[in-house]
Amino acid sequence: MAKTMPAILIAGTHSGVGKTTVAMALMAAFARRCAVAPFKVGPDYIDPSHHTAICGRASRNLDTFMMGEERVRETFARAAADADICVIEGAMGLYDGMGSSDVASAAHVARVLGLPVILVVDVKGVSRSAAAIVKGYCDFDERINVAGVILNKVGSPRHGDMVRTAIQQELPVPVVGEIPKSSRIELPSRHLGLYMAHEGYRKDYVTELESLAEDHLDIAAIRDIAQQTRDTGYAAADGGSSVGGVGFGDEDDGDGNGDGGGSTRHDITIGVARDPAFCFYYRDLIDSLKRDANLVFWSPLADDLPEADGFYFGGGYPELYVGELSARSKTRKEIRDAAADGVPIYGECGGMIYLCESLIDLDGNAYPMAGVLPAETAMTNRLQALGYTDATVSGNPVVPRGRIRGHEFHYSETNCAPDARFAYRMNRGKGISGGMDGLLEYATLGSYMHAPPSFDVSRFIESCRRHVR
Structure with a gap:
């Protein structure tokens, strides 16, 4: 009731x-x-x-x-x-x-x-x-x-x-x-x-x-x-659960699915980067992925790339761990090889920065990153973008065509290769360059835009399944 x-x-x-x-x-x-x-x-x-x-x-x-x-x-x-x-x-x-x-x-x-x-x-x-x-x-x-x-x-x-x-x-x-x-x-x-x-x-x-x-x-x-809450037609249904959260190991039941137990095993697995460098994830988005995929949480700071059919790199603080991330050359190569093999990969803000060729810190030191996306990022002392975003989406392996709304917040600038391809044309917000966002290479998409909690993951799931076949 x-x-x-x-x-x-x-x-x-x-x-x-x-x-x-x-x-x-x-x-x-x-x-x-x-x-x-x-x-x-x-x-x-x-x-x-x-x-x-x-x-x-x-x-x-x-x-x-x-x-x-x-x-x-x-x-x-x-x-x-x-x-x-x-x-x-x-x-x-x-x-x-x-x-x-x-x-x-x-x-x-x-x-x-x-x-x-x-x-x-x-x-x-x-x-x-x-x-x-x-x-x-x-x-x-x-x-x-x-x-x-x-x-x-x-x-x-x-x-x-x-x-x-x-x-x-x-x-x-x-x-x-x-x-x-x-x-x-x-x-x-x-x-x-x-x-x-x-x-x-x-x-x-x-x-x-x-x-x-x-x-x-x-x-x-x-x-x-x-008790003064008014009934506006959304009344909470009995049952269901929201216990647990996107932390560090608090939702893994030991089977690698990270679902807190009782979930049906799926035909695809998605690796989600989760550690102090990559820690910005909406629980609703994670739940959407878990409805159709097994999730493996792993750390680019400490782990080799796990076996998976797709990868998700959320935002966070790669600039604070740039030395450690760069030092893990084996992991970076594994990511680069997976991308070249057509494995679908999605990176948001800090995740996108890590997927680029290099990250330049505030002292001008350049650190090699995963090297998937044809761009380099430089940290800045000034805020470069803050606010809601809206973009028109063209064909890509991660986000369905149409419109996407999200948000951006970063202290960095990303310079792309002259022939770089983009999936987002910004209607609101700054994006990466020239009113564009959603940098594309292979089956990898990286954007400054953070997707909303209600992000439609169907295209990403479909691409992961196609790669398995």
Whole structure:
């Protein structure tokens, strides 16, 4: 029987307001009490890695631009099916979407799924004005249920009393948390965002997050707010499971299929590069591959190329491990030979960079890479591309013809051979060169564009089967 899932979306007035900390703190607190299904609004690999570590089950992305509203509903319903509560972390400010629209905003996702919103407000340096800020967010779009407020960077108990009283005098929205400025938890970051959860830079941060929630948030009131989720037709069906995540070995049942057990063996095998250099993968995309292929997870940093009918190199941080990757000349040659033999290979961003001929670091040192794609990449100090992408796709062995939406985010430039061939003509975004992306060689495709969680893997699967024959 279908059920409407208790859920809350944690949004902020703007980026940097503390919503990631609040969302993860609530996940940690609820995870001690019940089964929590975590989600992240927008394109993001890093925050979901922390969600997964905290909740013990895969965090899913919800993006109305890349996936479309119906696929967002389907993903949410499927992942929420066996949970007791869902916690969704927003992106940027509540109403910040593409351009001046709300498309792909946290508000858009809240509207599509009927989610109550808890707004995180930075109250440093304000008192009664905080009520005006909250009122503006409550009134801006009557379709959005701002059902609670959490105050961050509260200067003192007296300051908290002033802000809370001002809000309560003007609005019916409850204040369900007050976090002192002294309670700020630092999560170290670098050029692409926070460190990934698997990197283990902080062993105690989950305990600190849980303590923050227990000490400064009204857990019972927030749980009550979660019951306000409206039925918008996506109600979660009983059954199914989202336990497990794309980590490092946490979903391998020992048979090399990496499926957590119970999966049907398939007629093709796809090798997925997964280690600290290649760690950006959407769980929904991995699940799509697993429906039609056996997956073997392996490390270009440590392993020889496994036997497989196709290979997938996700994004990540090859620039941080360029020396180690380059030193593994046997692995690089095996990849090059497999590509020349027509094995289908797909690389995204960092994966694409590794498949090129060389990578030049910030000091000007050039390191040989796999040498499949006719191009070389140079790292830069400046951000080269950031945002959503849309491309028209021509014939290739990986992506079906038509249109593909995704996103790009990188600090590098790739220079291609004059006769380089491309599969993507960019309608939105930068791509590799001259409005083109999707560099082609043999049956290999590499792009700066990251495919969406809802990526259609049928063409890739078909190409792998053809190569087997």
